[in-house]
Amino acid sequence: xxxxxRPDTSADTLAGALVDSSxxxxxxxxxxxxxxARRFAAAATMWSVSPQWPSHxxxxxxxxxxxxxxxxxxxxxxxxxxxxxxxxxxxLARPGDVVxxxxxxxxxxxxxxxxxADAWGVTGxxxxxxxxxxxxxxDHIIWFDELDALLSARAGELVLLYHLLxxxxxxxFEHPGLLAGDAPATDDVCVTxxxxxxxxxxADVLDAGRAEVxxxxxxxxxxxxxxxxxxxxxxVLVHAGVAITSCAEAPRAGAPERKPDE
Amino acid sequence: xxxxxAFLYPFIDADEHDAGRLLVDLANSARTKAAESAxxxxxxxxxxxxxxxxxxxxxxxxxxxxxxxxxxxNGGSATxxxxxAELFRDPPSGRPLPALSLAEDPAVLTALANDVGFxxxxxxxxxxxxxxxxxxxxxxxxxxxxxxxxxxxESARRELLTIGLCGNQGGAxxxxxxxxxxxxxxSASVHRVQETQDAIAFxxxxxxxxxxKEHE
Numbered sequence: 168x169x170x171x172x173r174p175d176t177s178a179d180t181l182a183g184a185l186v187d188s189s190x191x192x193x194x195x196x197x198x199x200x201x202x203x204a205r206r207f208a209a210a211a212t213m214w215s216v217s218p219q220w221p222s223h224x225x226x227x228x229x230x231x232x233x234x235x236x237x238x239x240x241x242x243x244x245x246x247x248x249x250x251x252x253x254x255x256x257x258x259l260a261r262p263g264d265v266v267x268x269x270x271x272x273x274x275x276x277x278x279x280x281x282x283x284a285d286a287w288g289v290t291g292x293x294x295x296x297x298x299x300x301x302x303x304x305x306d307h308i309i310w311f312d313e314l315d316a317l318l319s320a321r322a323g324e325l326v327l328l329y330h331l332l333x334x335x336x337x338x339x340f341e342h343p344g345l346l347a348g349d350a351p352a353t354d355d356v357c358v359t360x361x362x363x364x365x366x367x368x369x370a371d372v373l374d375a376g377r378a379e380v381x382x383x384x385x386x387x388x389x390x391x392x393x394x395x396x397x398x399x400x401x402x403v404l405v406h407a408g409v410a411i412t413s414c415a416e417a418p419r420a421g422a423p424e425r426k427p428d429e
Numbered sequence: 430x431x432x433x434x435a436f437l438y439p440f441i442d443a444d445e446h447d448a449g450r451l452l453v454d455l456a457n458s459a460r461t462k463a464a465e466s467a468x469x470x471x472x473x474x475x476x477x478x479x480x481x482x483x484x485x486x487x488x489x490x491x492x493x494x495x496x497x498x499x500x501x502x503n504g505g506s507a508t509x510x511x512x513x514a515e516l517f518r519d520p521p522s523g524r525p526l527p528a529l530s531l532a533e534d535p536a537v538l539t540a541l542a543n544d545v546g547f548x549x550x551x552x553x554x555x556x557x558x559x560x561x562x563x564x565x566x567x568x569x570x571x572x573x574x575x576x577x578x579x580x581x582x583e584s585a586r587r588e589l590l591t592i593g594l595c596g597n598q599g600g601a602x603x604x605x606x607x608x609x610x611x612x613x614x615x616s617a618s619v620h621r622v623q624e625t626q627d628a629i630a631f632x633x634x635x636x637x638x639x640x641x642k643e644h645e
Contacts, residue, residue, distance in 0.1 A: 193463075197455035201448055222515065226508035233504060235570075235619040317521040321512060321634075323627035327466050330620040334462065335455045345448045 199307035200335030208346040213244040217269040218276040230333050262288030262384025271316045272300040281305040286368035288384025364404040470628045484610045485636030498528035501551040502568030507532035513630040523638040551580035561588040570622045572600025581607040596622030
């Protein structure tokens, strides 16, 4: 056997990636930890999922529920494994909770959860490696851009990221004055008037151009006449009680981007 | 804070409201810990290089003979056992190999824990499944997990190839005679040990794939 059989995502590659990483990764990790600690301080539950690597979802949950360091507080975290993650988490997650996903940028099961975070009123955290999800795809994107995703998932790199998230979250708890945090911010803007718009998920289509939607985790009735037809599960941008546009869903795997012209 | 030592901890204070300073400290701490993690992995893989190659050859020999891999551990190490079994059975490339995690089925684990005691949750499964020619791969960051140690006792009795991944000083796994190949990660940090254990399991998988390819 020769030295060339060394795995190509060993610690050497990680060391290289650490050097290459801009300060952004660590700044984002710090910011996410502050946000998560604030959510926990306000009685949040963390829901962890990893459709590609379910064992990572379970590892995150056990990490927070049963700390390895004696004296650190146990925090409510639950791993969810389901063929219908959107349906399960829509039921389980409450406004103010955290949904943490581990997966590649092209995992549409994760993307469909993250794009609903604002509508459900939860904080979305997406951890992974390789090509990164688009800007704004989640509230917090914690990413090793330079590493191979499939190998990082198995060689300790992704574990490192959520271990650090846990460690930093507990450091924030030592700063009680900083735990009274703001609510998750939404920065979607109405293109017409530059005023704030909110992402909402259609829960039920009513008559007369109205629909019941989930926005920031609460049900409300809005006018959808501008963008009909809508169906339950659609994401829409709402301004002043009126749905002003449909939010494009992340393209599903294998689905054509547009229908061929007739 | 009015204690006389309060000046030592200017930020442990309910009146602290500016998160900027803390965010800088957190980012620096994350960068430092990540560098420590990378250094521990590099050092451990270099120190254990010969051992990992001979362990991988022994594993490949058993796989060629129809042997199967059984993995086990508790808590975070249970998920590492699950992940390692998945890696061997459903690899991103190379040849799929028969591997099962004994930590994955709560029905089996709770039945055994409730009826015969938690220290036997893995060893009873070894009794049920394992044959001479199989491989036992156990994870314990302390090296002292009683259920893992008992599983190795049973595995050695049944002539399995026994491989233990443990941290710190190696604990009972390193001290007892039932783990033929005990790979110790020399760190007292459970997290840093787990990260390196994942790298070791991954390296073993890579080396096993190479060894099997050489014999094709």
